[in-house]
Amino acid sequence: MVVVGVxxxxxSMALRDQVALEDDAIPGFLGRLRANGLTQALVLSTCDRVEIICVAANADVAETTAEVALWILAEKGHVSPCALRAACYVLRGGDAVRHAFAVASSLDSQVIGEPHVLRQVKAGYAAARAAGLVGAELERVMQxxxxxAKRVRSExxxxxxPVSVASAAVQVARDLHGDLDGCSALLLGTGEMGELLAEAFQAHGLDRLIVRARRRFRAEAVARRLGAHVSAHEALIDDIVAADIIICCTGGREHIVGVDTARQAAKRRRQRPVFIADVAVPGDVEPAVNTVDNAFLYDLNDLEGVAMQGRAHREGEAEAAWRIVREEVCRFQKGRIERAAAPVITLLxxxxxxxxxxxxxxxxxDADKATRLLVGRLLHTPSEELRRLAVGPTENLRHAENVTRRLFRLTEADATGASDDGAPRDTGGTGGSSAPP
Known part of the structure; x- marks a missing residue:
């Protein structure tokens, strides 16, 4: 197992951008890997990382496999292999397996626990399978x-x-309203942060979004991007009354929503709660609005505080997740070792x-004769080998004795030389037949 990447x-982000691969470029890149001798490989290209996960034929060629992968990645990004080598990591064996498990479990992401990376890893695996670059070894690693990753998510x-301002806003809104599929929102202004929050609400089922701005053409442009509607009301109060969620992102010199407006709206809403996310700098909403019944105002600092709590919570859960990764790596390595013994077990x-x-x-x-014949023949070759080793170096015999005792779980009680009826045990051939040569 070999992993090469940045x-x-x-x-830097600039270097990752250089070597990054769009989805439609991945099949060609995988073909380039195959043409250079890599028979099992997948590529993972996200905003956090660009890496090649591959399997070398054996440990002797792992170094060569890593060099080939690095050279092809450098060639793709039009950077020198030396420059890429200075910023990349090369992992082999158990370290590579641990890394793959951690990435899939979202423990190596900028945002721990984010759900997108597992989908990205599965997409990379699917592309590699389609290209015929997933053999038995890589298949076992990825499965x-x-x-x-499933254990980490479930346990x-x-x-x-939440880990971002947008996800924090969604959590507060859902705590207040429950599911958002019956809610409507008002976007006041055309700031970028406001759009991000609006998109996050829409992704979580927001039913209707109205956009209102000082200049209508800007509101129309934002509404087109978001699949929303432009306000049809002359008075701001009408839009506020209709909204369960208000996103403010104008950032002007004066407050757009004041206490009196909030009180009038609350009365007309008949005590139905409203969540106000003021992400404008300076703020669009008069701070005293928070004193109005059923008006819940969160400014940028408040939302960032919620996000920081979420990040701290995830960091705290990371220790338990890493323990699962360690257990699963041990399980994988144990299975791999056991599979290595399978051929000789089959022969046995x-x-x-x-x-x-x-x-x-x-x-x-004759059952008695059959069992004696079988025991004699099965023990003949091991007995001869032990006698042969007895005339050689002592350490060879000692090692063989230890292996034999372990294989057959021999104890001193087995050396009594008596069967259950007190007769001496016969471990040789019987019935006049000779042992196999």
Whole structure:
């Protein structure tokens, strides 16, 4: 397992932009990897990272595989391999596996717990499969990474809590109104932050959005981008009364929403609550509006405070998430080691089954004879090898003895030399048959 890439920890945004890949460029890039000898590889390109996850044929060529991946990434970004090497990371073996699990679990993102990265990893995996670059080894790694991410999501609260001003505003609005699919919002102004909040509300089911600005043509432009409507009312109070959520982002010298307006609106709304997000600098809403019943005013500092609490909560959950990652990496490595023993286990089963069949055929239905034949033949070769090792270096015999004891769980009680009826045990061949050569 090899990972080569740059991320927000190691490189500048400018460098990541240079080597970044749009979705339609990924198939060609994967083809370039294949043409240069990489048979199992996927590429992950997000705002946080651009990295190649691949599997080398064996440990001896891992270094070469990493160099090839780095060179192709540098070529794509039109940067020198030396410049890219100074800002990139190269991970191998267990470190690479741990990194893949952490990325899929959103523990290596700028915003811990953000949900988008797992979808991006799955998209990279799907593109690699479509290109025929997912073999058995990479398949096992990625499926284990997805399982790890699922555990992190289900067993921790790392994805809970807002981490941005927009997500904080959505949380406050949902705490106040519940689901937003029956709510309407008023966007006062055409500031960028206001648009971001409006988009966040729409993404969470906002039913209707009205845009109002000092200059109608600007309101119309924003409304087109957001799929919203431009205010048809002459009086601001009418729009405020109709809104369950008000987003203020004008940033003028005077307050647009004052206490008297808020009180009039509250009376006409018949005590239905309204959430006011004032993200303008300077503020658009008179601070005393917070004293009006059922008017809940949050300015930029208030929303940032909610977001900071959310980030602190996620950081606190990260320790539990990392523990899951460590467990899943150990599980993966253990499975990998066990799979390495599978071929010899298969051979062992085949050999034992063949000897069993021979013993049964020669015993002609005599169970006692069949079992004695089988035991003698299975023990013949190991016994001969142990005798041969006894005349060689002592450490070789000691190692063989330890392995034998462990394989067959031998204890001193097995050396009594007596069977259950007190007769000496016969571990050699019987019935006049010879052991297999």
């Amino acid at each position: 991320n927000h920890h190691t490189s 284990s990474a997805f399982a790890c 921790t609260r790392i994805a809970e809590g 089963h085949a050999r034992f089954e063949a000897e069993r069949a021979r013993a049964l055929a020669e015993a002609h239905g």
